[in-house]
Amino acid sequence: MASFVVRHIIRLMLLLFAVSIVVFFLVSVSPIDPVQANVGQSAYLNMSEEKRAALAQYWGANTPIWERYINWAHDFIHGDMGTSLRYNAPVSQVIAQRATNTLLLMAVAWVVSGLLGFCLGILAALKRGTWVDKVVKTYCFVLAATPAFWIGLVFLIVFAVWLGWFPIGFSVPIGKAAADVTVFDALHHLALPALTLSVVGVANIAMHTREKAIDVLESDYIRFARARGYSPWQALRTHGLRNLALPAITLQFASISEIFGGSVLVEQVFSYPGLGQAAVTAGLGSDVALLVGIAIFSAALVFAGNLIANILYGVVDPRIRAGVGSYA
Amino acid sequence: MVREEQSIHSPVHTGEAVHHGHSHGASSQHAGGHHLLQVEHLSIGFRMYEPDAAFFSAQQRSYQVISDLSISVHAGEIVAVVGASGSGKTLLADSIMGLFEPNAEVTGSIWFDGVEQTPESLASLRGSGISLVPQSVDHLNPLLRVGKQVEGVGRTRGRRAESDVREAASEARSARVQELFERYGLSPEVAKLYPHELSGGMARRVLLCCALMDNPRLIVADEPTPGLDLDLAVRALDDFRAFANEGGGVMLITHDIELALRVADRVAVFKDGTIIEETSVEAFNSPDTLKHPFAKALWHALPEHGFRSGAAC
Structure with missing residues (x-):
């Protein structure tokens, strides 16, 4: 250990x-x-x-x-990340301010895309070959081929401009004192960028889960479970979900880098004051201290994601745990 | 469509009587006046695109895998289905369990205990009327403890049964696991193991326990002995023998004719997607009592008859 x-x-x-x-x-x-x-x-x-x-x-x-x-x-x-040229403030302070926004955005997108993608993947696998499967597949292929910022623009046009359901940008209402901003305001501003990131993130996890679920459904142990009287859903629930959750969770933790990358673009589109936007500003302003600070922060975040995925392998699969025990 | 079988038998056949295209062994019984399992004129084909054609010009074709296959299993006997590996024997097992691929085209009829079955009724018999004993430990979920898997879920009648009813059912099931483990000499600790931790002999007994959980009448054993040494294989087959002696029926699917002749009551020879000869083990004592030329060739190819080649295996 x-x-x-x-x-x-x-x-x-x-x-x-x-x-x-x-x-x-x-x-x-x-x-x-x-x-x-x-x-x-x-x-x-x-x-x-x-x-x-x-x-x-x-x-x-x-x-x-x-x-x-x-x-x-x-x-x-020595614990000093330097001073940001553009924001004229300590880098640690700039990152701390913006990390809250970005982490909230990423967390929502991460959870929503993970759950939605997993469910869609399972559904498509159970109904493979039918119209349900085709709808899910088409959705995923189109989404996988669509850049996040473009989806963001489309959502802006539809939901913010035409329908007016959501604000057009920023994390708080314009012209409102910081003390007056409510949780609802914050969530209202978060919704559209989070939705954009979620929708884009679904494709990967759904297609991956679908392939894995089909493998599992065609495996010998599902065949045996079916021969023992399990319905396809029952068989998948008792014997498949654990085996499917493992790669899905791993993939989802490993995809933190992608969601982070997506958030850079999405924050730019929605003028959402997060780390991604700060990274763009820092890059364009040759603000090395801030840029390297954000890079290190995000690298640590992705590293943590991959590490958690590695540890989860052992929790879900006893065979891997046995392997760890023998050489640790 | 479920109708009663029209052909009623006398309980015991005498001598060389042949009916439904087969002759009988000493322990073949017609309990209730019918076969335990009777498959008649079963054909299975698959619709698929021509594999060799170009992508856009490929036509759908039907590939026949099993054609006009008939076989019967009596109560109290072991019927060995003997055929080469990869000849479609597992497909026969699947269709008796009512497990069909979506693109399968199936014709023919299957009777179980005197009642003609539909795909739906076969599905409801899975586990409780007809049980499968699979080939190897690969048929267990690698990520779940053995005890839990043997226990299974059972049939849930009504999706939201009362919680105390469900609890009682689950207790009854774990009691049944203990009973089976005791009977087959598995210590209670085995229930806590994962499948990859089982020895070959334990795995075989665990798979058998899975099949016996819900008191089936018929066991379909799909190649249950490869990978076991002779001692274990014989013991595996002894367990099947015991099950048959208690009035159950066993369909033993295997490619090992010597083993089949040693334990089975009757042997069905599977070739080219159909059963070419279904007869008693005694008929294999001499080539003269076998009818089909391939069965005769098989007899000559047996080690004690000098491995004579020319058997078109």
């Missing part, structure tokens, strides 16, 4: 190290000039050459990238 924990902590360290290196490298080859990006176009044009140089000096834009990295890494190890 102890070696399990140590092994995974070392892996996480290596991952975060690699992610931060890659982000710094990408920013160093980015053509965006941080000074120009951060003072604004008109101010930049009216600025004297000396002023620009002074700003570049102040922000450390001319410091070699490896030196900046060492400075950043030194501070990061």
